[in-house]
Amino acid sequence: MTYRVGVDLGGTKILIALAEKNGKILQSKKIPTRANKGPEIILRDLVAEITTLFQVPLEEIEGMGFCMAGYYDRRKGVILGSPNLPGWENYPVEQQLNCLLNFPVIVENDANAAAWGEYVYGAGRGKENLLLVTLGTGIGGALIIDGKLAHGASGLAGEIGHIPILPREGPLCGCGKRGCLEALVSGTAIAREGRALLKTGQQTLLWDMVEEVSLQARDVFDAARQGDRCSLEIIDLAARYLGQGLAMAVNLLNPEMVIIGGGISSERELLLVPLRRYFSQMLIKPMAETVPLVPAELGEQAGVRGILALLDNFLSEKGKKLL
Numbered sequence: 001m002t003y004r005v006g007v008d009l010g011g012t013k014i015l016i017a018l019a020e021k022n023g024k025i026l027q028s029k030k031i032p033t034r035a036n037k038g039p040e041i042i043l044r045d046l047v048a049e050i051t052t053l054f055q056v057p058l059e060e061i062e063g064m065g066f067c068m069a070g071y072y073d074r075r076k077g078v079i080l081g082s083p084n085l086p087g088w089e090n091y092p093v094e095q096q097l098n099c100l101l102n103f104p105v106i107v108e109n110d111a112n113a114a115a116w117g118e119y120v121y122g123a124g125r126g127k128e129n130l131l132l133v134t135l136g137t138g139i140g141g142a143l144i145i146d147g148k149l150a151h152g153a154s155g156l157a158g159e160i161g162h163i164p165i166l167p168r169e170g171p172l173c174g175c176g177k178r179g180c181l182e183a184l185v186s187g188t189a190i191a192r193e194g195r196a197l198l199k200t201g202q203q204t205l206l207w208d209m210v211e212e213v214s215l216q217a218r219d220v221f222d223a224a225r226q227g228d229r230c231s232l233e234i235i236d237l238a239a240r241y242l243g244q245g246l247a248m249a250v251n252l253l254n255p256e257m258v259i260i261g262g263g264i265s266s267e268r269e270l271l272l273v274p275l276r277r278y279f280s281q282m283l284i285k286p287m288a289e290t291v292p293l294v295p296a297e298l299g300e301q302a303g304v305r306g307i308l309a310l311l312d313n314f315l316s317e318k319g320k321k322l323l
């Protein structure tokens with residue numbers, strides 16, 4: 001029996017899955033990312049974990065799909081940088097993994113892998129043109145055009161999180177610019193607005209729920225769910241900015257569907273109801289009537305399932321070439 005491994009490396013956790021041919025996951029594990037240790041140690045940890053977590057000798061593994069949160073230049077096999085993982089600037093990840101492992105490895109950006117997962121197994125089944133947006137600590141995006149992942153000239157297509165919405169007066173973004181969609185709508189941004197609200201002294205349920213320093217986006221959603229007007233306003237404004245960003249992308253690309261994934265999307269209706277309203281107001285009419293905005297279906301396994309499906313394609317193409 002031979003196995004395949006799928007890895008999704010994020011800023012706080014690494015998801016590792018052991019799979020059969022055709023992507024069926026046999027076991028999956030989550031380990032913390034020692035993000036501040038830098039790429040060499042993270043990758044070495046990862047290789048050690050694969051054998052110990054699954055009790056499978058490396059000789060029985062025929063390939064690995066690796067996706068991570070970062071700007072990946074696939075022509076060079078290099079991570080150009082990662083907002084949530086320090087030390088990965090211009091890091092030759094493909095070459096390093098090939099040095100550490102003696103089976104084929106493919107590398108992708110995590111949003112691209114998640115989009116492919118949703119396209120093959122999830123909310124996007126049967127659609128050939130998709131836009132996926134992941135809302136979490138940051139905002140990721142990926143495009144499938146005519147049944148293919150769109151990488152763009154250097155692999156950076158789909159970076160919807162850095163569309164400038166308020167480039168002059170907006171808050172600073174992790175990318176160093178101001179007023180990007182990510183700086184206005186991500187979990188980090190919603191938490192920041194919640195903390196700012198507490199500073200204004202306005203009447204809000206957040207006072208009773210949480211200390212200012214530990215306030216998270218989910219506290220704002222919890223307060224909004226209980227009818228807190230100020231928290232509802234924060235979410236409504238985030239939905240308006242996100243609707244604007246999505247409308248810009250959709251008017252340009254004409255996808256059949258927009259899939260919303262990532263941590264915040266589990267707050268589905270609170271965000272999706274106002275988001276759908278703003279989104280359709282800002283789209284040109286024929287698209288407003290035909291482009292559904294739907295939640296992702298695969299949850300945190302989207303990236304791993306997508307990268308395993310891409311690995312499957314890669315290995316069967318390779319097999320065909322050898323024949």
Ligand SMILES: [Zn+2]
Pocket residue numbers: 161162173174175176177180181182183
């Ligand atoms: Zn930005």
